[in-house]
Amino acid sequence: MKRSLEHITYGKDTEALAKFAKALGHPTRIAILKHLENQSCCFTGDLVDVFPLAQSTISQHLKELKNAGLIQGELKPPKIKYCINQENWQTAKTMFKDFFER
Incomplete structure (x- = not known):
């Protein structure tokens, strides 16, 4: 008999960790975060200049x-200025640390 995961409920922390992990599941996104960590903020066009992508x-x-x-x-019309959400970034780092140190 196949079991479905649809009926499983997870805690908020587990869902949040999975959401962060999914967002970090692509090398370009990790590179963008590393870039933003070294900048206060930047515009999409700035990232297009850094990364060889459309x-x-x-x-x-x-x-x-x-x-x-x-x-x-x-x-910032007509552009959007991006920066790391420091509160959630710290939360994500703490959650991953706790997950891997268990």
Whole structure:
């Protein structure tokens, strides 16, 4: 008999850790976060200059990181300025540390 995971409920911490892990599941997103860690903030166009990817691809990666809460965007028409969401970044680091040290 196959078991479905649809009926399993997870704690908030487990779901949050999985959300962070999914966002970090692509090398470009990790590289973007490393870049943002060394900058106070930057615009999408700045990242296009750093990474050899189309602006649409960079934007999709930024969307994933933003949806996970790891970065935040501030509208500066006609651009969006991105930076690390320091509170959630610290939460993610703590959660991963706790997970791997268990």
